[in-house]
Amino acid sequence: MNYGFIGAGNMAGAIIKGMTVGTGSFEGKDIFVYDLNASAAKSLADICKVNVCSSAEDVIASSDVLVLAVKPNVLPDVVTQLKNKIIEKSPLVISIAAGKTLEFLEGLIAKDFPIVRVMPNINAKVGCATSAFCTTETVSDEQKAIVKKLFSTVGAVTELSEKMFSIHSVIGGAAPAFAYLYIDALSRAAVKAGMPKKQALELTAQTVLGSAKMVLESGEHPWELIDQVCSPGGTTIEGVCSLEASGFETALCKAFDAVYEKDKRL
Incomplete structure (x- = not known):
């Protein structure tokens, strides 16, 4: 063929x-x-x-x-x-x-x-x-x-089904840019704290890669995995609470809606 x-x-x-x-x-x-x-x-x-x-x-x-x-x-x-x-x-x-x-x-x-x-x-x-x-x-x-x-x-x-393509345009098409933005922002924060940029980017990107692999292969819900990382009174839960207080999830939902609505207008 x-x-x-x-x-x-x-x-x-x-x-x-x-x-x-x-x-x-x-x-x-x-x-x-x-x-x-x-x-x-x-x-x-x-x-x-x-x-x-x-x-x-x-x-x-x-x-x-x-x-x-x-x-x-x-x-x-x-x-x-x-x-x-x-x-x-x-x-x-x-x-x-x-x-x-x-x-x-x-x-x-x-x-x-x-x-x-x-x-x-x-x-x-x-x-x-x-x-x-x-x-x-x-x-x-x-x-x-x-x-x-x-x-x-x-x-x-x-x-x-084709009616799902506008949704896929977000989670499949645009989401890589969201992921790149997350990686860039987190690695820049690491640079601010004193880590060389190349090392910060490599570690952050590898962490995102490993986290995605955990979601795909563990069969566990993301919140179950979050709970496993967040020790009571520990450092990670402080960061998670800070993200929620800053509207992290809301911002993602708004970004989803913006891409979704734009795609439907094309």
Whole structure:
């Protein structure tokens, strides 16, 4: 089976690297890439041994699975130009364009065409993305398995109903920025107290990584884990109470609502 990518930007590059050099789950010879920026495609060819095509039409002609990895603002023009070629070849179409619904994509290509909408996140660059996908009704279980195999090379992948995508845009798409902000703020506080910045960042980031692993693997609720860290009369409970008094949880809820409402307006 051959996989085509129209677009070779940061996210496409992360996915292709995950498929090949990251996990070895796919061979470069089975991947076909085109980008207006020829150097971006050539860079992927040098690293991942993929095939660089001279046009998007050549990618379509070579592909059983077609990943549309162009920016959302140019997607309509790109797909409109390629519509007839896509319908003729009839690949499984995967779009990673943010905010573009299945209904919108069907409108560009054809009603009842096998289309998958995927929302990965920036952590795909290190193989730890949280990707969600939804599909048109014509996508088979076998095709869904292909999607899962492809995106599992860059992290976790979950099928969601499309109505949940605005929620995922927060906890999957925007939340990495919230986590980075938390890491930065805590490490800066450590610097203020006297620790070198590089060391503070490494320790804080590793603590967040380990804490996430505990939530995922222990099966315990986060508050149970908080209670385990907070000794009676100890230092940690002082910090937890300070965060609550400063509106930490409320601020997160407000940030969630801001992203959620903005996403629904797009």
